Amino acid sequence: MKMKFAIPTVFLTSALFLSLAAFAATGSKDAPKETGSTSTSAAPATQDENFHLEGEKRYRANCGRCHAAPPKFPPRMMATIVRHMRVRATITDQDMHLILRYMTE
Amino acid sequence: MRIARAGLFSFVFMLSLALQAQQDTDGIKPIPILTGYTSYFTRVTGGQYQDAPSVTPLLLLPVGDKWLLEARGSYSDTFSKDALGNYNGTNSYGLAYAQIDYIANRYVTLVGGRFITPFNIYGERLAPSWIRALQTSTLTSPVTSGSGLGGMVRGGFSLNDSVNFSYATYFSSNNTNHIVATDRSTGGRIGFFLPHQRLEIGGSFQQGLQADRAHSSGAYLEWQPNRNPLTIRSEFVRSSGTKGTGYWVESVYRLSQIHSLRRLELAGRGQQFIAADNLSAATIKKLGALGKNIQQADGGLNYYLRSDVRASATFGRQYVVGKDANLWVVGLTYRFVMPMWPQGSAQ
Numbered sequence: 436m437k438m439k440f441a442i443p444t445v446f447l448t449s450a451l452f453l454s455l456a457a458f459a460a461t462g463s464k465d466a467p468k469e470t471g472s473t474s475t476s477a478a479p480a481t482q483d484e485n486f487h488l489e490g491e492k493r494y495r496a497n498c499g500r501c502h503a504a505p506p507k508f509p510p511r512m513m514a515t516i517v518r519h520m521r522v523r524a525t526i527t528d529q530d531m532h533l534i535l536r537y538m539t540e
Numbered sequence: 541m542r543i544a545r546a547g548l549f550s551f552v553f554m555l556s557l558a559l560q561a562q563q564d565t566d567g568i569k570p571i572p573i574l575t576g577y578t579s580y581f582t583r584v585t586g587g588q589y590q591d592a593p594s595v596t597p598l599l600l601l602p603v604g605d606k607w608l609l610e611a612r613g614s615y616s617d618t619f620s621k622d623a624l625g626n627y628n629g630t631n632s633y634g635l636a637y638a639q640i641d642y643i644a645n646r647y648v649t650l651v652g653g654r655f656i657t658p659f660n661i662y663g664e665r666l667a668p669s670w671i672r673a674l675q676t677s678t679l680t681s682p683v684t685s686g687s688g689l690g691g692m693v694r695g696g697f698s699l700n701d702s703v704n705f706s707y708a709t710y711f712s713s714n715n716t717n718h719i720v721a722t723d724r725s726t727g728g729r730i731g732f733f734l735p736h737q738r739l740e741i742g743g744s745f746q747q748g749l750q751a752d753r754a755h756s757s758g759a760y761l762e763w764q765p766n767r768n769p770l771t772i773r774s775e776f777v778r779s780s781g782t783k784g785t786g787y788w789v790e791s792v793y794r795l796s797q798i799h800s801l802r803r804l805e806l807a808g809r810g811q812q813f814i815a816a817d818n819l820s821a822a823t824i825k826k827l828g829a830l831g832k833n834i835q836q837a838d839g840g841l842n843y844y845l846r847s848d849v850r851a852s853a854t855f856g857r858q859y860v861v862g863k864d865a866n867l868w869v870v871g872l873t874y875r876f877v878m879p880m881w882p883q884g885s886a887q
Contacts, residue, residue: 436786450817474570479624492735493607493735493878496735496738496764496844499764500738500740500762500764500771501665501666501671502670502671503844503847503850504847505847505848506847506848508877509879509883510568510569511569511570511571511883512570512877512879512880512883514565514568514569514570514571515570515571515572515573515600515602515608516573516575516600516877517609517610518600518602518643519600519610521649521696522608522641522649522651522694523612523641523664523665524665524696525694525695525696525706525707525708525731526696527646527696527698527704528562528646529698529699530704532562532565535565535568535741536565539565539568
């Protein structure tokens with residue numbers, strides 16, 4: 436076993452290298468998005484935007500950890516899927532409601 | 541002090557958002573659905589061909605606001621060539637889990653029935669073909685992937701704005717039915733997820749309560765950097781039952797930054813299993829692959845034809861003393877979701 440730790444080390448190094456390269460390539464992509472909203476009711480629009488941003492964040496952090504992003508399904512199907520994932524992936528109650536709200540917007 | 545106040549404010553703000561989201565979504569009543577996946581894979585293991593179509597349905601049946609019945613079965617046919625060049629098929633079927641979940645409160649979910657044992661993350665979260673990044677299994681999966689029959693307590697909740705805590709602990713009884721066989725054992729898993737860093741780390745243990753009373757311990761890590769479409773996962777397992785130690789490190793990179801290649805995903809994995817030196821010949825034969833020192837390197841591509849249809853190709857090279865082998869897997873997976881109740885309105 437001469438190559439005892441060689442293969443995992445190569446993969447770990449490759450992964451870190453890829454991470455650094457991608458970090459350098461996308462450094463400016465996290466700038467805040469312009470909403471372009473012209474709504475006259477600013478407060479509800481801001482709250483909706485908060486829900487959207489927070490829901491999307493939780494969705495990406497929780498769902499995207501294991502699998503590719505699924506499409507949005509009808510609300511009542513989505514409620515079943517999110518309940519299933521709450522148990523399967525032990526996502527928090529808060530995350531479950533924010534993700535469900537985001538996925539049924 | 542200012543940082544602490546800012547953190548507290550942020551936590552309270554997120555809590556209020558979550559409460560409002562709960563009010564907004566409380567009226568959406570879940571309906572029964574049938575989901576799962578079908579796959580067709582051609583596998584070449586050390587020169588031996590196999591074709592394997594399979595279907596893995598998952599039934600989700602919500603009842604009221606707190607209950608969920610879920611059951612996942614599997615059926616597959618495996619065709620391989622015999623010495624005369626004729627294809628022979630064998631079929632296999634199984635029941636991965638059939639459990640009743642009761643969401644008692646935001647901290648506790650009670651589970652009863654047949655369930656996947658919560659050891660690290662591969663068995664519970666990553667094993668299905670439509671999810672796994674590489675179609676060759678991890679060397680540690682025979683240790684970490686199993687089912688239990690009994691009860692489990694699990695849950696996940698926020699400790700603060702920066703840390704989510706998850707846990708699962710179970711007890712399983714012995715069952716000798718050949719389709720749903722389980723061992724008498726107990727164990728659990730805890731995990732800490734840092735949502736801002738998108739980093740999860742955790743540990744697991746398992747204690748057999750029959751035969752040689754084997755025990756296993758493990759640790760896992762999963763990290764998705766915020767700034768790029770990369771996922772790094774790793775598991776470590778030590779088992780006294782197979783007298784061995786194993787680990788794997790996997791990286792998955794989605795080429796979403798290149799428009800023409802945005803549906804393509806690259807994956808690589810290195811893994812190793814180190815068997816104990818003092819195993820008898822009979823034990824080695826019984827343990828199969830886990831009775832030997834193995835190193836394996838895997839690489840592969842996944843191409844998403846749609847969000848639910850994926851073509852995969854995986855190549856692995858296995859290094860075993862005196863018997864190195866190439867492993868090829870090529871195939872398609874299709875994940876399906878269908879309602880079993882009129883969807884109607886959100887109510």
